[in-house]
Amino acid sequence: MNLLFRVDAGSALGIGHVARCLTLAAELVACGARVAFACRELPGHQMARIAAAGHQVFPLSLALEDDIAALAAVLPAGCRFDWLIVDHYGLDASWETPARQWARRIMVIDDLADRPHDCDLLLDQNFTASAARYQPRVPARCRLLAGPRHALLRPAFRQPRQAESERARRVLVSFGGFDQAGMTLKALQALAGIEQVEVQCIAGQGSADLPALQALVASRPGWQLLGFVDDLPERMAAATLFVGAGGGTTWERAAMGLPSLCVGVADNQLENAEALGQAGVHLYLGAAPMVSVEALRQAIAVLLDNLPLRQHFAARGRALVDGQGARRVAVALLADGVQVRPATSGDARLLFDGRNAEAVRQNSLDSAPLDWDSHCRWLDATLASQQRLLLVGETTDGPLGMLRYDLLEASRARVSLYLFDGRYGVGWGRALLAAGERALLGRWPALEAIEAQVLAHNAPSLALFRGAGYTQAECHFERIVRNSRHEQF
Known part of the structure; x- marks a missing residue:
């Protein structure tokens, strides 16, 4: 499967859009897809970083103001992608519709819900995302991936930190690749007004406050001022507290x-950051212009001295984000590539271990x-049966799971399935x-309905069948009476 990302970065835009697209691209490549990027040649663009990750880059010249014309100028004649993924606040349906000449389907990554889209899949990873926000702005056919369950995170962020010490006082500060608000x-x-604290500060690129930051850090033993780092998960794991913006690092x-103190540094961060603060995920101080040095000092001091509060923030965060979001989005994009084949006797071990x-x-x-x-006797009988269809699902990186259909009557069948190890919980x-x-339907063309039996405690399967269009029509009760004793009166 071939996919093209249309995304920009720059001193005015920041690098967050490119960063999250690179995360998704890595998951897609790991699943066997091929990925390319198309980016404007803006000051501070990240095309070298994208190329270093192994992806083809189509540079869009600033000389062509029309973005469709700029894309047409660099894409090879007859070029066609399975998906075009658009992560750009400046593009909407008026761009997406003509862009369909290059793609079978279009996915949009958005978090503003402020403009119309012509897309087949939309991702909004914010806590405030909902179908109601996008319903008037997308086609009826569009599937919505909403909420932090789909947050685009690298695998390194999936492992929770170890329990921290009451006396630990390590603070990690980062306000993104370009700190236009001067919050760093x-x-x-x-932090300079707080005693016995270790500080690591990731200043980002081209900060206007760099000389002042360097002078302040130089006067504090044990403090560090860093540029871009490629080991952020390890630094987060060692930190007691994070002070930063309401962007992707959220x-x-x-x-x-990692307990955090959050400040909104862009308009598109404010609603989500405030909602997460109200939900107890982090301590939110408000928009950058309203946050003073003294307010920061007091809030940092409170968090450093309150282990139960930090533990509360940590638990709420882990409950909200499991780190599998990028894989879920990749699966949604690659779902059409899933193939099934009839099972054979050679699948005996695969099915045995899976079940x-x-x-x-x-x-x-x-x-x-x-x-x-x-199991082997069951498999032989199943393969010989005309009333049962046993299938193995596969994708580009290997087997997915088993499907079994039992014909109950000419127009009705029952389905059961399981996924193989490592495939759970991401949408396969x-x-x-x-x-x-x-x-x-190719095997039994007269079929009109498919039913399934699911245990009441099996929440993932209940959600699966509801999401796949199945209607829950029965309520089954059972009471075990074997070996029970009747009460004597």
Whole structure:
């Protein structure tokens, strides 16, 4: 599958859009896709960084003001992508519609909900994202991926920090690649008024306050001033507290359970940062122009001296963001590439290990471990049956899971499925169901309905079937009376 990202970075735009697109691109490549980028040649662009990650880059000349014309000038004749991914506040449906000449489908990454889109998939990873916000702005066919469950995080941020010491006082400060609001200097000035604190400051690129930052850090033993770092997860893991903006690092901090003090440095951060503060995910001080050095000092001091409060923020963050968002988005993009094939006797070990996995057995109608000989007899009988269809789902990087369809009558069948180890919880089940239905109708063309049986405690499967268009129509009760004793009166 081929995908093209249309995204920009620069001294005025920041680097957050490119950073999150690179994270998604890495997940796509890991799943076997091919990725390219198209970017304007703005001051502070990140094209060298994109190329260093191994992706082709199409530079869009500033001489062509019309963005569609600029893209047409660099893309090869007849070029066609499976997906065009647009992460750009300056582009909307008026750009996306003509851009369909290069792509079968379009995905938009947005968090403003302030303009119309002509897209098939939309991602808003903010806490405030909802279908209601986008319903008037996207086509009815558009699928929405909403909320921090889809936050685009690198795998290194998936591991939570270890329990911290009451006496630890390590503060990590970062306000993004370009600190236009001047919050980095304010934060360091605030920290200068707090005793016994270690500080690491990531100043970003081209800060106008760099001389003042250097002077302040030089006067403080144990303080560090850093430019771009490639080991941010390790630095977060060692920190007691993070002081920063309400951008992309919000989700990184939450996933790692790093307590943070947040300041909104851009208009598009304010609503989300405030909502997360009200939800107890971080301490939010407000928009940058309203935050003083003294307010920062007091808030930092409170957090450093209050371990239970930091632990509360850490727990709330980890509950909100599990770090699997980039994989979920990649799966949504690659779902059409899932294929199913009839199972064979050569799949015996694959199916045996998949069905015997603890996570699968716990949610099965029969949770007992399989016996190998019994499994082989079952597989032989299943493959010989005309009333059962057994399928194995696959994608470019290997097997996904098993689908079994049992014909109950000419117009009705029952489905059951499980995913193989390492495929849980990121959306492959929905893609597997869709691929299975396409194959199923080829086998039994008279089929009109498919049913499924799901245990009441199996929340992932309940969500899967509801999301795939199944209607929950029955309520089944059961009481175990074997070996029970009747009360005597």
